[in-house]
Every structure is written in structure tokens, then in C-alpha cells.
Amino acid sequence: MVTPIETAASYDQDALSASAREHLWMHFTRMSSYANAPVPTIVRGEGARIWDAQGRSYLDGLAGLFVVQVGHGRQELAEVAAKQAAELAFFPLWSYAHPTGIALAERLASLAPGDLNKVFFTTGGGEAVETAWKLAKQYYKLVGKPMKHKVISRAIAYHGTPQGALSITGIPDARKWFEPLVPGAHKAANTNFYRAPEHGDDLEAFGRWAADDIERTIEMEGADTVAAVFVEPVQNSGGCFPPPPGYFQRLREICDRHDVLLVSDETICAFGRLGTTFACDKFGYVPDIITCAKGMTSGYSPIGAAIISDRIAAPFYSGADYFPHGYTFGGHPVSAAVALANLEIFDREDLNQHVLQNEGAFRATLEKLLDLPIVGDVRGDGYFYGIELVKDKATKETFNDEESERLLRGFLSRALFDAGLYCRADDRGDPVVQLSPPLIIGQPEFDEIEQTLRAVLTEAWSRL
Numbered sequence: 001m002v003t004p005i006e007t008a009a010s011y012d013q014d015a016l017s018a019s020a021r022e023h024l025w026m027h028f029t030r031m032s033s034y035a036n037a038p039v040p041t042i043v044r045g046e047g048a049r050i051w052d053a054q055g056r057s058y059l060d061g062l063a064g065l066f067v068v069q070v071g072h073g074r075q076e077l078a079e080v081a082a083k084q085a086a087e088l089a090f091f092p093l094w095s096y097a098h099p100t101g102i103a104l105a106e107r108l109a110s111l112a113p114g115d116l117n118k119v120f121f122t123t124g125g126g127e128a129v130e131t132a133w134k135l136a137k138q139y140y141k142l143v144g145k146p147m148k149h150k151v152i153s154r155a156i157a158y159h160g161t162p163q164g165a166l167s168i169t170g171i172p173d174a175r176k177w178f179e180p181l182v183p184g185a186h187k188a189a190n191t192n193f194y195r196a197p198e199h200g201d202d203l204e205a206f207g208r209w210a211a212d213d214i215e216r217t218i219e220m221e222g223a224d225t226v227a228a229v230f231v232e233p234v235q236n237s238g239g240c241f242p243p244p245p246g247y248f249q250r251l252r253e254i255c256d257r258h259d260v261l262l263v264s265d266e267t268i269c270a271f272g273r274l275g276t277t278f279a280c281d282k283f284g285y286v287p288d289i290i291t292c293a294k295g296m297t298s299g300y301s302p303i304g305a306a307i308i309s310d311r312i313a314a315p316f317y318s319g320a321d322y323f324p325h326g327y328t329f330g331g332h333p334v335s336a337a338v339a340l341a342n343l344e345i346f347d348r349e350d351l352n353q354h355v356l357q358n359e360g361a362f363r364a365t366l367e368k369l370l371d372l373p374i375v376g377d378v379r380g381d382g383y384f385y386g387i388e389l390v391k392d393k394a395t396k397e398t399f400n401d402e403e404s405e406r407l408l409r410g411f412l413s414r415a416l417f418d419a420g421l422y423c424r425a426d427d428r429g430d431p432v433v434q435l436s437p438p439l440i441i442g443q444p445e446f447d448e449i450e451q452t453l454r455a456v457l458t459e460a461w462s463r464l
Helices: 013-023 075-087 099-111 125-142 163-168 172-178 203-221 247-257 279-283 310-317 333-349 351-371 401-418 443-463
Strands: 042-046 049-052 057-060 116-122 150-154 185-188 226-231 261-265 289-292 304-309 375-381 384-389 424-426 432-435
Touching: 057 443, 075 333, 099 116, 099 304, 099 333, 116 125, 116 310, 125 163, 125 226, 125 261, 125 289, 125 304, 125 310, 150 163, 150 203, 163 172, 185 203, 203 226, 203 247, 226 247, 247 261, 247 279, 304 310, 333 351, 351 375, 351 384, 351 443, 384 443, 401 424, 401 443, 432 443
Parallel strands: 150 185, 150 226, 226 261, 261 289
Antiparallel strands: 042 049, 049 057, 116 304, 289 304, 375 384, 384 432, 424 432
16 A cells, blocks of 8 residues: 655655556546556655655656746645644635635735636636636626627637536547537637748738637627637647737727627736736736636645626626536635735745746747757747747648657657656647746756757657
8 A cells, every 4th residue: 555655765666656557547648658667756846846756856847737836845835724724624615705715815806907806716727717608608698698608719729628618628639539518619710820821921910810810700600699708828738829919909809899708718827927927917908807727826725716807797796696606615715825825925036027037038048949950939928838849840840640649759758757857748739848837947947948858859859
């Protein structure tokens, strides 16, 4: 029997792997990969580094999963969680409140732009997206527009795994096994300028075209049937697509013109990932709803939220109407306490400003990799980057499915980890390596990331 113990040296890797293979069904994991291989088991974290059960150290180039903003091993966050659990370990927000839930809602409202003052807590980002779609549907029924129920999102975008959020997700391979999904979710163009189908030589013109494609989709479906547009400030899947200049301003105009809610899905991009608490502030737009999660607690306890404008909340705050929706652990007292302490660390250490001051250096360091024949594009924002891999730089020819399988799963993922870098090699879209490190790192870690990637990608090219 495997039991958690305190030091990496005390772990039995073989016993852990055997137990994991037998009992632990890992998420988004090809379980057959571990039939004859050890299961990588992480036992400790400190700052920007993690350690496995054999005591080997790795640079966490993905902040766990776009999550651990303030770094691993923050004792004060563990102590806040323990203190809150001793005082009030649990109480639901179903017609009752608790102090940490109230305080966190007030804090988030004070940080959100415009009149986004109402906070509906969930336990994660997918649930926040699910909440936003349900809320949009009911809102339009309450204001006398019951036909407005559809949503528009973007190609290859990921918005979560619940049935509604999965319907909004634009990744065919993520959806196909669970169809039929919730009807009414439609897809439009994303902001992948590297593979722009139109205006590939003019970033601003491409941005207008991409925003206008969302309007074309709204008009094709009928504006009187569309409730909301869901977009990430920087789209994750496909490899970090940033918005072209003016894109969100035009999208805001389009949504206003057609009376469609603009939902900013900031599950990844909020809480300093791009150097601002909410990413919509960085790009200068005010959505109707923000969905967020991950970095709110830096992963020390699970929580998510939909932050809603006063205008959209108004019909639910009068008469007998209410929102018949909720989650047992949404706004958990311990998670809320940890989130408040996490946000205090952000203020005390000025982490947003740290990202803004260093994002240029991070980009410049990664762009050194453009001299490699396998690196086609480096893109992203803040501390959030994708490196697209290509077979031919001149033509931007990508790898076929068999080549991607050999490149990503057959070599890169394991080779990067073995070289001491935990990051993500992904082919939801074209093959990319994604980086989203803790916000505390600087030039020494940028250099380590670049040097590790250079060595492994050079070997990958030679194998191809």
C-alpha cells in the first residue's frame, strides 16, 4: 500500500508506479503509455522547481497547468488554509454566506473592470464557462428575448469539459467521443496570424477580418438567436494566439450592435499571466462576464468564478426570479481564504509589474530559437507563449498526423522532461510547445528554458 510521506528520498518509485497504473486514472492521459514505463510522480515543489519521487529536479515551465502563479511551496498559503479549515472547513453558498466568500467576492469585484460587480463561485474554469452560458440563456428569457440561446466561440479554442463548455470548445478530437453535445454552439475564426487565411501581411487588417467573421457567424445564425460570444484574451489551444491590435474593440462593437453578451474566458489569462489581474484590462475592453479560475489561488486550493456585470445580474436581483444553478464546493471557505492570501502576495511582491517588466526579455530569449529549422513561430504575451514546430520554415508546412505522433508523443514530451523542463508539447491544432511558468521567474530561468529547448529541438530535428 502506498502512503504519502514527507521526503522524496523515502518514496518507492516502483510501488508508486504500480499503484498508479492499477488505480489512478489520470486526466487526458493515454494510460497504455505506462504499461511498461514508470509513471512520472511529482512529490515536492519549491519556487519554480518541482521534484519527482526519485529526487530529480525540474524547472516548472507550465506552472503546473497554467496555475501556480506565485510558485510552489508558499508556506503562508498552507497556513491560511489550515487556519480556515480549523475555523470553518465547509459551508455552502446556497442561501447562506460565509466571511471568506463575501470578502473574496468584494475583492474580485474591486479588481474587475466596469460594472462587473457580481461574483458567482464555482470550483474551476469549465464550471465557470458552464455557468456563464446558462446565465446568458436565462438572462435573455427574463428580459423577453427567449430565442437568444446560441453561443459563438472560436476554432480550436478550449473552454472546458462539462457538456456545455465542451460544446463551446472548438477542438474536434476533444468533442467527437461525447456527441451529441449541447446544441447551439457555433464556431468562427480565431486569431492565428501565423496561418492567417486572409490578410497574412497586415496584422490589423487580419484582426478586423477575424472579428468580422464572428459577426458573420452571428448574422448567419440570426442575431435574435445568439446569446453570447466566448473568447479567451490569448487563445490557449493551437499555441497561444494573441489578439491583433483593435480586435477586442471591434468585437465589443459587434456584440453591442447585435445585443450579444461578450464573455472573456480568462481561466488561464487572469491573475497575472499577462501582467494584469484581468487580461481584458491589458487589451482594453470590458466584457459582460469574466470566467476565471486557476491562478486565483495559484493552485493551492481549487476555485473558479463567473464575474457578472450589474446590468446582466439586474433581472435576478428583483422579484421572484433567481438563478437555479450552483455547485456544492463553489466558493469553498478554505479556497476563498487561500485566494485572498494569494492576491495579497500579488500586491506585496508586485507580481503583475514583474511580468510586465520581464515579458519582453522572455519573448526575446525564446525568439532566439527561431534560428532552428524546426521552429516556425514564437507567439504569446506576458508569461504565456507557444512555439510552433514546422517541417519547412519557408512554406510553413506542418507535420502530418503520423509525424506529429512520433515527434510529440514519441520523443519531445519525454525528452523535455528528461532534460529537466516540465512544459507541454501539444497538437490540438498544429504542433506546439507551450510555456506558462510561475510568475516569479526571471532571466536565469528564461535562459534555462531556451537552452533546454534548443538542445531537445535540435535532437528532434536530427531524428526527423
